[in-house]
Amino acid sequence: MAQETPRFRRAPWLVGAGALAAVVVAGGVWAATTKAPQASPTAQAPSATPSPSASGPVCTALLSVTKQWDGGYQAEVIVSARAPLANWEVGLNLEGGVVTASWDSTMPVGSTGITTAANASYNGTVTAGSTATFGFTANGGSPSDLSATCVGTATGPVSESQAAGPTPPPTYTSQANVASPGDDDWLHTDGNRIVDAQGRAVWLTGANWYGFNLEQRMLVGLNVANLDDLMDQIASRGINVIRVPVSTELLLEWRDGEARVPQAVNQQLNPGLADKTTLEVFDAFLGDAKDRGVKVFLDVHSALADDDGHLYPVWYNEPVSTADFLDAWTWVAARYANDDTVIGFDLKNEPHGQPSETPRAIWDASTAKHNWRHAAEQAGDAILAQNPHALVFVEGIEATPRTGTSFASTDNGDYSFGWWGGNLRFAAEFPVRLSEPRQLVYSPHEYGPLVYDQPWFQKPFTKDSLTTDVWEPNWLYLHQDGTAPLLIGEWGGRLGQDPRQDVWMAALRDLIVDEHLAHTFWCLNPESGDTGGLFANGWGSWDEEKYALLRPALWQTSGGRFVSLDHATPLPGGVSVTEYYDQGNPQPR
Structure with a gap:
């Protein structure tokens, strides 16, 4: 097939700078509606109430610091859906950091302290068991508390089978007792x-x-x-x-x-x-x-x-x-x-x-x-x-x-x-x-x-x-x-x-x-x-x-x-x- 335009391979990771990436998972609960993102840098973390259409948290958020440098850092947040979502919102505490850029969410530039980030127009719908991702850069040191909360509008119930997926194979311990030569497996x-x-x-x-x-x-x-x-x-x-x-x-x-x-x-x-x-x-x-x-x-x-x-x-x-x-x-x-x-x-x-x-x-x-x-x-x-x-x-x-x-x-x-x-x-x-x-x-x-x-x-x-x-x-x-x-x-x-x-x-x-x-x-x-x-x-x-x-x-x-x-x-x-x-x-x- 004839190709008329150049092709690109995007960067496959957001990790680096020798920094230890820290990760914490925090569960949220379902909310009947998701409030609009707050532009104020002092916005409060989101709250939610349970709904009969879902049982347990409908989503979780994982925050990781993916890169650090003198005077700033880059972070990524992965939103995992435990029920089908129409939209989602994440709450986190940036402490003294000030957001300088963000992508794939509504997090405002200038946010600091307790803030929220809602989905962009194109990544709010997430099927159960799938994820959405957003990121940001900020001035200042990375937060000491990397916990994050997640709420969202569920369009169906939490399905444990969807969240967990197929039963994984058992994990076995190592085979240290097996002697294997170093030269019989060449291909x-x-x-x-x-x-x-x-x-x-x-x-x-x-x-x-x-x-x-x-x-x-x-x-x-x-x-x-x-x-x-x-x-x-x-x-x-x-x-x-x-x-x-x-x-x-x-x-x-x-x-x-x-x-x-x-x-x-x-x-x-x-x-x-x-x-x-x-x-x-x-x-x-x-x-x-x-x-x-x-x-x-x-x-x-x-x-x-x-x-x-x-x-x-x-x-x-x-x-x-x-x-x-x-x-x-x-x-x-x-x-x-x-x-x-x-x-x-x-x-x-x-x-x-x-x-x-x-x-x-x-x-x-x-x-x-x-x-x-x-x-x-x-x-x-x-x-x-x-x-x-x-x-x-x-x-x-x-x-x-x-x-x-x-x-x-x-x-x-x-x-x-x-x-x-x-x-x-x-x-x-x-x-x-x-x-x-x-x-x-x-x-x-x-x-x-x-x-x-x-x-x-x-x-x-x-x-x-x-x-x-x-x-x-x-x-x-x-x-x-x-x-x-x-x-x-x-x-x-x-x-x-x-x-x-x-x-x-x-x-x-x-x-x-x-x-x-x-x-x-x-x-x-x-x-x-x-x-x-x-x-x-x-x-x-x-x-x-x-x-x-x-x-x-x-x-x-x-x-x-x-x-x-x-x-x-x-x-x-x-x-x-x-x-x-x-x-x-x-x-x-």
């Missing part, structure tokens, strides 16, 4: 499948967990939860691989012995991580993953350890050069070459750039500095020289020239566009050539209209039309013709806010299941600004509606037990690869 490719050393197909079905790529250089969530507990939940729910974003800057710090002790780890909740550096915490995380049969691959999300680093279009960004990029990958591949917990490396997150931008990622036969294909070949071979068994994941770019034009054009009309990292149209004519061809996996990203309202979402669409118009020309053809396997490195989003989003997410999930495409869902983190996460309520629970959508796309036996990518260690409550095939289960083809 390679065979046509369009990823296979084990015996040539049997395996299905990578996982999720992203970001934080090491940010300024705080640490997995988000360890400020409010225990690492072991989180890993028990993740593995028990069938996540058999975790994509971990990092920065080149962080890898170079690790290489040079300059790893810092992070501020974003609650040492009371994580006594085993007390005074450990970022590298030592990463190694502890790897140990927890291995202990539970979970595999890991790293993704250079940005050159710099910067909350907005992923917005920069290419893999170099001063002072980080392409040579630094290659050196960082060489070092980390060598460090983990004898540990098959780290099964591969995603070379660079979402190379992109529009025709008129400099720099921008291109894909052709040249050796130009900004040619992503050439840089990917260099980085892939640098990794494989250290570990010939590692999988090398290569993403696409944003824009490729149409027939009869070239990358020399700066006219958007001469290009076909896709999501950042999601345009692999030129991989057929200019394939990535590696020293170990069997280790190559192409890795597009794909999102729905709540991330950006692409042209293909602005008319009626179905799974079939998306397949024909978008997915096949951009990346699915590589799977269909047997060129190489695909791993969809990012996909996901919020449910219940836009019917088109829900249709898109179910359609892509069904494609993943039908074709057994490898994938890592974006993301575990509830703080993700434009998608939300699988975890919810400040890492205290799961978004059961979203998990229910994802669950069919997780590798399972015919009896519904989750399958690890380890040949000795099963996922907690699940089975190992060896057990899967010994039980006579079919290959995921």
